[in-house]
Amino acid sequence: MPFSFELFDVDHGARRGHLETDHGGIDTPVFMPVGTLGTVKCLSSEDLREIGADIILANTYHLHLRPGEDIVAAGGGIQQFMSWHKPVLTDSGGYQVFSLADLNRVSDEGVEFQSHIDGSKHLFSPERVVDIQLDIGADIMMVLDQCVEYPCSRGRARDALERTTLWARRSKEHLIRRAEPNPYQQVLFGIVQGSVFHDLRKRSVEEITALDFPGYAIGGLSVGESKDELLDMTELVTEILPVEKPRYLMGVGFPEDLVEGVARGVDMFDCVMPTRNARNGTVFTSQGKVVLKNTVNKTDFGPIDPACGCDVCKNYSRSYLRHLFMAGELLGPRLATYHNLYFYLHLLAEIRQSIREGSFLLWRKEFYNKRDKQ
């Protein structure tokens, strides 16, 4: 079945739809757990199925360095390699090159960088990054883009925007050239840049959509700008993106950011927030965040969130989880990760349900009410 996106309902800007890929369908809006190195840290693929994940994200930069796309390809592609037989999206590695790698040097050709692990030299060109993602076997691939820091000058944002457009065109041309009989379809999404400049964001949307990708990401946000700027830029971009294509807000965010992203027409999200916080012992609940190590949890034999139906909340107490974190036991991060991702995925399921029922605004109000009670 070819890649497709169907839009079912729109409720005050919030969209409910369905993405279809050769590795399965994805109900949107969707949150994609981050599986950087071909593993959502601490969780097995069976855990991910249990909590209802439909798609996960893996990182091109990290998989290129370890174990290398050749190993992943020889292992049958990322889905087979990690025993996750559902859709996978890979980022382009651009964000990691600009934030993690040593000595990155960008030109129109691409970006040269040194591995943050062993200092080895690499070049990511738009074409090379498509090749790597084809080898990894992602169902959804991202074009190489140039991310800029925040704040950044208008001139620098414009240069990065122009390069991102140039790279997007070359990525698409390369994918067409590479087109070959494939056991399953691998599609390529474009990325909108432009920092927090309204006219640059608008121009980027125009240039990237002119290239006609099957989906569009909003990049360069969640890099230090204010919440208002994040939401303004998101709204500005989604209003002019083609209605019939999925929109993916990269690297966002807190539960409330997802709610507000959906309210502005976003269909896809990814973020390390639930997983990274879990590993530090911070868990999300319907009433807000809980720091498990806090003394108050020492004798709290209730679950993380009485309103949560996940296996961790059914079986383990805050007191036990606090003990695991205090003792540095690996089961702590694992159980907290399981809960946090369940919480995020369940939140999105609730949102989809509310959009279907035309009650998204009411649901959103209730979402904030619960938190205010804390």
Place this chain on the structure above:
Amino acid sequence: MPFSFELFDVDHGARRGHLETDHGGIDTPVFMPVGTLGTVKCLSSEDLREIGADIILANTYHLHLRPGEDIVAAGGGIQQFMSWHKPVLTDSGGYQVFSLADLNRVSDEGVEFQSHIDGSKHLFSPERVVDIQLDIGADIMMVLDQCVEYPCSRGRARDALERTTLWARRSKEHLIRRAEPNPYQQVLFGIVQGSVFHDLRKRSVEEITALDFPGYAIGGLSVGESKDELLDMTELVTEILPVEKPRYLMGVGFPEDLVEGVARGVDMFDCVMPTRNARNGTVFTSQGKVVLKNTVNKTDFGPIDPACGCDVCKNYSRSYLRHLFMAGELLGPRLATYHNLYFYLHLLAEIRQSIREGSFLLWRKEFYNKRDKQ
């Protein structure tokens, strides 16, 4: 149902039986995964049920220091606290006091020590250790014993033996005094000491069995002595222990040590071997040990052990597991632990089956044959 042990078959010294506790039954010979701090490192209680564990071990010393037996008791006992609703055995903490704690000072009263975590001072007397284990809620408790290092002088071994007998008597008397209406039965096992001195081991068996415990452990082994000494001492002790009581060989060992222990009439084992090795990336297979990080596994897309039926061997390749260990991903230790414990538990299940069929010697021969092929 009161604690009981039933012996079904004896096949060339190997015994097959069944232990009954208020938290469930245990087929013997049995391997007990070690859950030091109320968690078998990396695994959930659900995992332990999946791999067929009937009983786990927890450490009195560690739980006393973190989170404290008061917290475990307030949480409903160790089974409820860790959501493991099957039998738990706690050691006495003696071994940890003598090996881990700073500045331990032993007298007939007990052993004073400083926590290896924060240097706080504690006293473990025989009575106190029974109280702590009652609070933790173990189904099977162990008397405080004095472990000696290897090698040690005959005089030192004799003193430790005498103190161990003294402490065993006080432990039993204290448990009788403490006897009170309890939601479930908590029994106390005696421990045989005597280092590697034949006459001291014999004397220890006589003194400890005279106190009439419902089960007996062989302590003070697996501390540096040779394999021959380990097996000699085990055989010497099991030959004179009462036939109708379960025998527990503490802290042993490699798969072949379990096989040889069973051949010498041992019913219960515990060891950190499968779990600690797993966290370092060493896994056990029917053909011997495998070091996952070895380069040969880089492109080995087969399972850890084709003869193994565990979920890890069904779903994940050596190549993927190597990648997880090379990248320091927490899923690596988790999957390796799951496999290793499954391997150990399955090994004991095979042994029980062979004893039932009267083919233990044949099974043992085949066990060594498979490994020689490696």
